Amino acid sequence: MWLNNILETIGQTPLIKLNKVTKDLPCTVLAKVEYFNPGNSIKDRMALKMLEVAEQEGKIKPGGTIIEGTSGNTGMGLALAACVKGYKCIFTTTDKQSKEKADILKAVGAEVIVCPTNVEPEDPRSYYSVSKRLATEVPNSWYVNQYDNLANRLAHYEQTGPEIWEQTEGKVTHLVVATGTGGTIVGTGKYLKEKNPNIKVWAIDSYGSLLKKYFETGELDQNEVYPYISEGFGEDFVPQNYDMQYIDKFEKVTDKDGAVMARRIAKEEGIFVGYSCGSCLQGMMQLKAELKPTDVVVCIFHDHGSRYVGKIYNDQWMMERGFLDVKTFKDLVSGRGSQKLITVTPTHTVLDAVNLMKKYDIENIPVFDGEANVGAISAQGLFDKILNNPDVKNDTIATVMEKPYPSVAFDMPVERLSSFITKENGAVLSKDESGSHHIVTRHDIIQSLSK
Template sequence: MWYNNILETIGNTPLVKLNNITKDIPAIVLAKIETTNPGNSIKDRMAVKMIEDAERSGKLKPGGTIIEGTSGNTGMGLAMAAIIKGYKCIFTTTDKQSKEKVDALRAFGAEVIVCPTNVEPEDPRSYYSVSSRLEREVPNSWKPNQYDNLSNSQAHYEQTGPEIWEQTEGKITHLVVGVGTGGTISGTGKYLKEKNPDIKVWGIDTYGSVFKKYKETGILDKNEIYPYITEGIGEDFLPKNVDFDIIDLFEKVTDKDAALMTRDIARKEGIFVGNSAGSAIAGLLQLKDKLKPEDVVVVIFHDHGSRYMGKMYNEDWLRERGFLKDEKLTARSILQKKENTEIITIDCEKTIIEAINNMNTLNISQIPVTQKGMVVGKLAEGDILKALLENPSLKSAPVEQIMTAGFPFVDMNTSIDRISSLINKENSAVLVEDEEGKIEIITQYDIINAISG
């Protein structure tokens, strides 16, 4: 048997029992692994459904351009379908989305416009507003608007819900989903509740989003809104696809807990998934006291971990945000083990002969070069030798004439692995700026001393 095109492989994703990260939960927990879709996310389902419904209604015409605001996964599904069906794609996204997501969209031939995250949806710079403006300006274009397009929810009512019901043989008692556009939880939840009204539908929200408070009070509180790191869930407005009558409760999860749990899923279950899966499991653990041993919980694992390599799966990124405990040596711990010595620099206007004398006196081979107190370059013995062999009269010339690019700068939380990778033939050290603005230097000797100490 073969498929006529890649779109026919969407759906029928596996349901896998979790065994380790859920050991404290008194219930069977099953993960719906949506990464096996061809675009590696659950969004393939609704992307194709939105396109097919638009074709039937005449909103999307042959040779047209699909324009959408997307965090990446919907864009991937739309771009894949557009290739098969002969459409062009322009996507707007936010600068908080991972580089991998943007690169993936461009790999499918889509044009991607990156917009600022920290603006109101109504702001003309927001990715919502920019996509709406482009729809008005680009001839023969169509904007799916995944947030308010009810084909989104319908796709999950027709596909995801029935799959889960059949795979659990109707035994499911709880559905747990990270909520962004609301299509997955509302469509899947609606189908399952029609089969069994006792099934509980739990939405996972993030701090900085409006869903939880709106569900509990009916108030859209703008004071709840602030920038957050977690991708794929939470909103600063109410999409039409979020059916609050279907969702029994919302649970908020911090950026830190979501990020660390994302890594734990890979490390403890061998399942490589994205940020919203981490949020969903972290939220489920927070709600574990509401579960009984006979319960069967299904958690949606939305997308693939490869889209987060520069973020949740990058230890330096986690350390910079204070998410990771200081298990490995960092710039801070290396400096704490180092003798408190004053960093030696030379002003760029000093002469080369003065630099030679300073380096000989201090028995050092490289020295940072400053201009008005700011590090602007470095001077090495090799640079001096090369310059003087070519032109001995340069002795009296200013240092800035022969200095090279400065030492790399790192922050206090940078790991020893990253620091070591920056120290090479060109750079014998890295510079660190502490919280008070003081510049420190770390050499290869300091790293060896810290490890052996």
């Protein structure tokens, strides 16, 4: 049987047991993998619900324009609904969000306006303020306001909560959500607690957000607010979708820990998730001392990793922020002190190269003609040639040299360096910041990976 449109595929996402990342935990951990929704995130649920309620209440007319401030995922859900229902979309977002999110919104017909992150919500440049202003200027428009629109949490009360209850056969003991607008955690938590008041609901927050302190003290402390890199959760105000009676605990996760955990989930579980998913699981892991063998924990995995390929799944981006603890070409050569690169020229003899290898106990020598990397000499290659013709030792390097060693970036991770090392090629070269050449050999890589 066919479906009438893409919106009918929203919901009924799978609940998948985690096995490797959580192997040291005493309990069962299940991931509600929301990227199976057509817009690849949980926000499809509340986007459609908010639009349906707006239509019922006459807040948007046929051919109207949907206006919202969104980090990308809500916008995608709204854009899909707009495609089917015949509306236009204008979305404001922040410059900290991944470029992929804005590009995807444009791909489905939305207009996207990027606003600065590091301004107060009341600042006329903020993405909150710009979206509100547009809603007053654009005729026949509807300002969604997902933060204070209670149809947001209603969607999860009606859909996400019942799905989790049914999929766990009522055995769920903990719900863990990286929370932003509050709709997912409050709507889902409310439903589950009505089924079983003993279910614990844990909210995962980011450093730089004021939600945790507000939950614990009731104080809106702007001193808690500062820029952070994590996406899709945490807030610098308290949206009206929050009803703290349905939340038992808040836990904060660092930008680095959330990013690293997302990569682990993708690599170890084969579930390609977004930033907040890593933060959600990391927050739960930080609270593992409170879990016991009979517990069944459900973590919400909000969205898909494709939204973050330029960020947390990009080694360079991770290294620039100190998030990726990997050894690089630079690390390998730094451990040698001030040892100078040994080279030969095409006019040197084979015997010259052999003597240098003996003197410095090396097996790979680059061949330079001035500043140009023109070839290479390896101990194995020379051994084969001298074995076949002992007189070759008097020949020039130009007659026996092999292909030049590949040149790579000075900060290339060791794991990527290894792909350049082959049976025929035993080393790679790179230049440091001052322009000096360095070499890393097969032996260097083997030694580094064994430590």
